[in-house]
Amino acid sequence: MTEEVQLSQLYRISPAWQDFYAGGLGGVAGILTGQPLDTIRIRIQQRNSQPGTIWSYCRATVQREGLTSLFKGAAYPVTTIAVQSAVVFQTYGLSCRYLANRSGTPADQPVSLSKVYLAGMVAGTVQTAIITPVDLLKIRMQVQHAVPGSSNYVGSLKQLRNVLAMEGVTGLYRGLGVTLIRDIPSHGVYFGIYEWTREYLEPGSRMRGSENPWALFAAGGLAGVLSWFSVYPLDVIKSRLQADPRSESPYRGWIHCAKESYREEGGVVFWRGLTATLSRAFIVNAALFAVYEYSLNMMRRA
Template identity: 45%
Template sequence: MDFWPEFLASSSGREFVAGGFGGIAGVISGYPLDTLRIRQQSSKNNGSAFGILRKMVAREGAGSLYRGMAAPLASVTFQNAIVFQTYASLSRAFDPSDSAKDPPSYKSVALGGIGTGGLQSLLLSPVELIKIRLQLQNTNQSKESTTTTTSPIKVAKNIWRKEGLRGIYRGLGITVIRDAPSHGVYFWTYEYMREHFHPGCRTSSKESLNTMLVSGGSAGVASWVCCYPFDVVKTRLQGQTLSAIKYKGIYDCFAKSVKEEGYQVLWRGLGTAVSRAFVVNGAVFAAYEFSLRFLFNNGNIQMQETL
């Protein structure tokens, strides 16, 4: 009966809840662009995002842009909540300062982000596997069955039945390689940019909505640029089914992709990814900061009016 009041009374509890709201905002705002990115990465034809969008809507309907969203949306509240809570705890743990009032150093922020990215991969990898399988339905890479399903649970059961735990965690290694350094860049960029735009805001927690949006968007773009080739490899590894195994591992996927399509394949869909990243992560950090301040200030939010 008293769990939630006590949980929300702690800083960890508030960070957990605020992170959940941030994750929901991010998924809803950027999922269509994520679907286009996955289609671009998996296709041998280097089509434009607009061309793929037009074909998808004409052949499969506008709803195809949101196919598979239930999987990340169902888990993203918990996942993003864990990410922000873990990051807050690790960044404070790595900070040599004993003062609880001072914000963690930039080095501590980066180290906390790296640790958070590695840990969250354990939860994120199966979710992204299911999402990618759903997003790639009706493509040449996913023609194991002529049956189309929009149920993440059915896809998960099918993978478990045919491939077991190894199939569910296909791509875990490349997910860790992608997420650990990119999360270090992600949180460092956000903290640096918000302080650059609004000096003193890391201490006072007073800044404008524009600062949150631009800083969060910049963090998302920076993290995607530094890890994008790994994401292309991850998409291809997780998109293949048991009956059509083309890549034996990370290096094999990298080598075959480059040999067949050139080094440009490693950056295919980057424009779509960074566009989505700016929108999504601006929404994520804005929702997180608003929720956090609402919870810490008992519903009173103080904001600055300018960037």
């Protein structure tokens, strides 16, 4: 074995860490493209929100609070998304390889879609520990109507201090139960739809890697849309539950939140903000998977 080959093997990134790094880069790309629509969807989902379209909410928000208001709460996901997304993709990759080995799947065959679904559910379970406090802090930032930079505006660090002072560390995990119920099945759908769609659009890409960026874009966007749609009512409940401190919230828990929301507004309440959410989901996940696969291919060829 030549010295060059020995060195290339020494510095080669393992598959698990390839998933980690590529997932982190993909997550950052997703957040940067989708934050304004995320702010709009959170506001539409809340109690006492007025009827309106994405554009009417966007226009009113910018006129009242300035353009930067669309990025309220972005600091939390931006500073954590690399780790969160990296953990999701690393867990997914490890789970797929484990299930493939357990079932004796040949090395030249892709893992079955049923195992992809199971691996996605494992990834959704693991990432909940990260996403729950991040989502809670982000939502608290997004629902305030103070202009960023004004004296009564609560910034990122102050928001965190307020939650810890009023509710303790456990306050950061308000909504953990409904987040788990949302994220476990939705991540199975997410990865399953993605793998099926990319293979349909570009046969053989699950084994050799994708060479068609449009196939990745479409597969990632469709996966994001269908995974969100499959659990959307749970997201509305979660957003409402996390918007207020426990002492000020009208809801005792997520089941009480669901019952009260239905009693006050009917079944339509569980689909509030769906258009904004699905629009954002396509953009974010198309960017995420495109960057993820590109990064993965680059590391595999190194």
